[in-house]
Amino acid sequence: MSVTLDASLETYLDRRRQMVEEALQHFLPHPPALPALLSQAMRYSLEAGGKRLRPILTLAAAEAIGGEACSADALPAACAVELIHTYSLIHDDLPAMDNDTLRRGRPTSHVVFGEGLAILAGDGLLTEAFALLAREPSRPDPALAERKLHAIALVAEAAGAMGMVGGQAVDLAAVGQCLTPASPPGSAPSRPALPVKLAPTALRDMHGRKTGALIRAACAVGAVMVGANADELESMTTFGTEVGLAFQIVDDILDVAGSDSALGKTAGKDAAAGKPTYPALFGLDRSRAMAHDALETALAALTRAGISGHLPAIARWVVHRTH
Numbered sequence: 001m002s003v004t005l006d007a008s009l010e011t012y013l014d015r016r017r018q019m020v021e022e023a024l025q026h027f028l029p030h031p032p033a034l035p036a037l038l039s040q041a042m043r044y045s046l047e048a049g050g051k052r053l054r055p056i057l058t059l060a061a062a063e064a065i066g067g068e069a070c071s072a073d074a075l076p077a078a079c080a081v082e083l084i085h086t087y088s089l090i091h092d093d094l095p096a097m098d099n100d101t102l103r104r105g106r107p108t109s110h111v112v113f114g115e116g117l118a119i120l121a122g123d124g125l126l127t128e129a130f131a132l133l134a135r136e137p138s139r140p141d142p143a144l145a146e147r148k149l150h151a152i153a154l155v156a157e158a159a160g161a162m163g164m165v166g167g168q169a170v171d172l173a174a175v176g177q178c179l180t181p182a183s184p185p186g187s188a189p190s191r192p193a194l195p196v197k198l199a200p201t202a203l204r205d206m207h208g209r210k211t212g213a214l215i216r217a218a219c220a221v222g223a224v225m226v227g228a229n230a231d232e233l234e235s236m237t238t239f240g241t242e243v244g245l246a247f248q249i250v251d252d253i254l255d256v257a258g259s260d261s262a263l264g265k266t267a268g269k270d271a272a273a274g275k276p277t278y279p280a281l282f283g284l285d286r287s288r289a290m291a292h293d294a295l296e297t298a299l300a301a302l303t304r305a306g307i308s309g310h311l312p313a314i315a316r317w318v319v320h321r322t323h
Helices: 007-027 036-046 053-066 068-092 109-113 115-135 142-159 164-174 200-224 230-257 278-282 284-305 311-320
Strands: none
Touching: 007 053, 007 068, 007 311, 036 068, 036 109, 036 115, 053 068, 053 200, 053 230, 053 311, 068 115, 068 142, 068 164, 068 200, 109 115, 115 142, 142 164, 142 200, 164 200, 200 230, 200 278, 230 278, 230 284, 230 311, 278 284, 284 311
16 A cells, blocks of 8 residues: 655655644643643653644645635644644543553654643643634634634534543443442442444444544644635535545454554554454455545545545555555
8 A cells, every 4th residue: 555655745745744743842831821741741652753644634625725824724624623622632542442552653752751740741732732723823803713613613522522531431441441339329339341343334333433533633624714615515524524534444354454653652552452443354455445434525525516626635645554
């Protein structure tokens, strides 16, 4: 599935990553506004690098609809999405969740700072994301205020119980990491629940929440922040949904076929933990075909709305990446 990045796309991705990095430094509070150790823990994970796919999708969506000059209005939302994504990685790596010790090529937050501070760092990033969405852009403009409210609602739904948090809960249940409380609760000790075998539709639903929801929201809020019409927003939402699906399928494939050094995280951990994945249910060849099908559906959604820009190339990069 390896592919060489087109030079123009590589330049675009590098420039947008730099834009996001600089904006994150600007928007995230510094001590003494927050305790220095908490700031260090938050920035440790946030500044560890990564593809910055989600904020780049937000910016690319805004530019595809409103033009490059409109990306400034979407930049705070792009940064908010990245803050939420980083929080989710910190919490996913905790011993009570995926229990991982490597992320973005370096020790995970709880390994460096301890579980308590890692949890607080994630909490801080999540909460600051919504403060940023509410605060920026700050110019007095009723139409902009309406767009910000819409963006907050989209991101909250994607990050919360109906989205990412809900998907993580299903994932825990699928591998038997939950307890079954007595009935009525508290009348007897809780006992470990048995793993829940997921059917293909349930697997897609889980990953659509756990991974896909924030990618979908990243695309949608970029469109919202530049005043997309209903048809454009619907197409962008479909595009984000399918790119999110493709991303997760490829992530599952790379967990089987990749290496720690290439991925920047522990390879093979999903299989070792018995996690439900696309290769486990469908095999590698069928999984690759499913990722390609999702890509085609995503591109078709853009074509229907007459949207292009860098989004098609980014979607192809998502499917053909090697890490």
